[in-house]
Ligand SMILES: Nc1ncnc2c1ncn2[C@@H]1O[C@H](COP(=O)(O)OP(=O)(O)O)[C@@H](O)[C@H]1O
């Protein structure tokens with residue numbers, strides 16, 4: 001913590017090849033990956049650097065970006081570190097889009113439109129045969145040209161070999177059946193479109209309430225004292241949803257998804273349809 005990782009000269013050169021001479025803005029640096037926004041006269045790119053434990057994850061993500069239709073990416077290594085540069089996406093994240101709703105102000109029309117658009121973006125992603133694997137409130141960006149997903153470190157294309165290890169993206173949004181499989185095998189675990197839809201509904205729930213969906217306290221689970229493995233075992237055994245319902249009509253639809261068994265869960269497109277019918 002504290003010091004931001006230095007941006008490797010190779011990554012700056014790549015950003016300059018896309019944008020002209022760039023200025024760097026530090027965005028995040030955590031768990032072995034740092035992100036900058038590099039801006040020059042020709043535009044703006046996100047530069048991500050993976051170092052230490054983050055190096056291989058970032059290499060995987062660069063490979064995914066390279067394989068995804070419509071994505072532009074430059075990537076390389078700097079010593080043991082891995083970097084990539086990809087166009088910066090302008091717009092609020094889903095978390096930011098719901099800020100007014102969490103503040104109790106009247107932001108519901110925008111938030112609901114954004115929620116539906118996020119579901120449709122995930123449905124489109126699934127239609128190409130990809131599974132995201134780590135949907136979160138900050139991984140959807142609502143641009144003027146539509147919702148774009150980011151952070152493909154755990155993404156996987158159906159029909160290809162899965163990563164040798166998958167631990168489910170953010171633990172609080174992991175589908176119970178996936179948590180069970182990670183905890184009890186067999187390995188390797190594949191994220192699925194259905195587990196993405198759980199994370200999608202959990203993302204929207206979190207954006208509404210400001211809290212992760214599950215009521216750990218009611219289930220007697222000490223989150224701070226649990227390892228990710230311990231938390232996954234608890235999630236696999238079934239934890240009720242938090243009782244707070246600041247937006248009951250929307251949350252009722254999300255609850256249907258969050259409580260359905262994986263095999264009976266709605267698709268992302270189905271969730272978009274359910275949310276489109278939520279009365280305002
Ligand atoms: N292409 C992009 N366009 C806009 N913002 C981005 C982009 N890539 C990353 N970011 C910003 O950087 C943050 C961290 O990126 P992310 O890929 O999620 O890294 P991490 O591995 O640290 O989770 C995002 O939440 C977002 O704010």
Ligand SMILES: [Mg+2]
Nearest residue numbers: 136138139151
């Ligand atoms: Mg992320």
